[in-house]
């Protein structure tokens with residue numbers, strides 16, 4: 001994918017002599033020491049990362065870790081103390097006022113934690129704001145704003161005042177206001193933190209749904225791990241103004257790079273993140289449909305199981321045989337085909353562990369992971385499903 | 391007893407008088423323009439007010455009172471203004487009102503931009519704030535002195551004194567209102583690429599409007615009080631009736647003029663307050 005944004009060695013220090021203090025930071029003083037000795041607050045410290053076009057890039061971290069400071073540097077609501085922010089190859093930090101204004105009007109839009117709506121304007125008046133600032137005609141901007149309201153499910157609320165809407169609806173207005181501008185980049189600073197959990201869940205689904213249609217580049221900030229991993233294509237974890245790990249949710253979950261992240265990851269509900277492919281095992285031994293029950297028993301004994309999957313010539317799963325059935329078959333002079341059972345469950349590699357739990361509970365055998373051609377990819381032992389819950 | 395020694399006496403007044411004379415001599419054109427402009431504006435308003443038939447005014451006050459407060463308030467306000475007419479003070483009331491309106495409008499025209507300036511520039515605040523503090527602690531009739539020094543006797547110095555007196559609350563409330571606009575709202579405006587002027591006119595001023603409207607109520611009440619005092623330097627209207635009544639110890643006339651001023655003040659206060667309340671935005 002194309003790089004949309006490239007953030008290089010970005011630092012922001014709040015206070016009068018930010019630039020000077022930067023040297024102390026480079027010399028290895030900590031955020032706490034700098035605050036004590038100089039009264040300057042380190043907002044972000046030497047942050048670098050790339051954002052790809054069309055991805056949801058989540059920045060996660062505890063309160064005060066510098067998330068807002070970072071995202072506000074991306075549209076220059078905060079002026080970075082040092083470093084560069086390349087967007088489509090242009091360093092926006094060097095923009096003059098006119099260029100910055102144009103950049104904000106056309107390329108980037110922000111959704112705020114407390115909505116930042118104008119309560120002296122109607123719903124549509126809010127959504128039109130960005131277009132109005134750009135000097136788009138009344139008729140045209142009304143039309144565009146109305147469409148944006150439809151997208152967020154607020155058609156028919158155009159003429160209401162902001163205070164007449166619930167919190168969730170207000171943030172939809174905030175989102176519509178951003179979308180109306182058709183920006184390429186959407187900055188969202190804890191947009192759903194002020195909403196109650198049920199509404200937040202609706203908003204997640206809605207955001208993912210909208211994103212699947214419009215494919216913006218989204219920078220999304222949250223302090224909630226579940227939210228981060230649910231929405232993020234990639235997640236950056238921040239601590240004390242620095243990024244301590246970047247990766248896909250699975251990467252971070254499976255290989256937390258330090259204690260801080262481990263702590264963070266602890267309270268996540270893993271079943272909603274982990275998928276079949278993360279807990280399945282590659283199967284070394286399977287029985288061919290053409291082998292004899294005797295050979296099958298031997299293979300089971302080798303790996304120490306009481307059943308074995310039977311596959312066809314191109315490794316498509318045909319069934320399962322148990323060690324008991326095989327012994328019986330030898331007595332009765334039957335072949336593998338005759339004792340093949342089909343009371344096992346199959347699933348795909350993208351299935352969430354959450355959905356595997358009932359399967360694991362109801363099945364005697366391991367769950368089989370197959371691809372579209374029914375080829376065997378791996379198996380999931382019932383204990384693996386339960387183990388992933390811990 | 392120690393008397394203040396004569397050798398320490400120093401007639402500063404003479405120098406001030408010379409300075410004022412120098413000022414008015416050298417900047418005659420400047421003062422004439424102000425004088426003519428203010429007078430022209432005042433006469434427009436005054437003639438406009440006197441042109442409206444009395445019953446229209448009574449009905450208008452009733453309707454405004456009704457809309458701004460309640461039906462009963464509307465009736466009371468209508469009755470009050472009708473009573474002023476029955477005292478034979480209709481024209482004097484309108485003259486007073488004309489000076490109040492002129493002064494308030496000029497105070498707004500000067501005060502709102504100054505308030506914005508202070509809200510934006512910390513430096514300006516450091517200079518203007520102490521001046522405002524001083525202005526507000528001075529007794530109101532002190533303003534009459536520079537007024538007559540610069541403009542002589544008459545209605546224009548009355549307008550001048552009244553304007554200066556009612557300026558501080560406009561400046562203060564405007565700057566306060568703008569500084570208190572929600573930070574997130576202003577940032578939202580910035581983040582959509584608003585120019586500073588767009589941020590001011592599309593977000594900050596509309597947000598500040600309820601507070602500024604509340605300021606207009608205060609300003610008008612202060613102007614009202616000042617107008618009465620400025621009759622000392624020749625403003626016509628209800629205040630002059632009070633002055634004359636005091637000089638002649640004419641209790642009847644004093645009562646009528648006095649109660650008319652009270653009525654007018656109540657009506658203006660309640661109406662501007664009622665209108666200001668309508669500008670508030672729900673959270």
Ligand SMILES: Nc1ncnc2c1ncn2[C@@H]1O[C@H](COP(=O)(O)OP(=O)(O)O)[C@@H](O)[C@H]1O
Nearest residue numbers: 014041042043062063064065066067068069070
């Ligand atoms: N305008 C500011 N002036 C001074 N310090 C600030 C300012 N904004 C943020 N900070 C400080 O910078 C640090 C990071 O804050 P912030 O980016 O808001 O964190 P987060 O959004 O992750 O909660 C905090 O220590 C905070 O106090």
Ligand SMILES: [Mg+2]
Nearest residue numbers: 067068069190
């Ligand atoms: Mg924050």
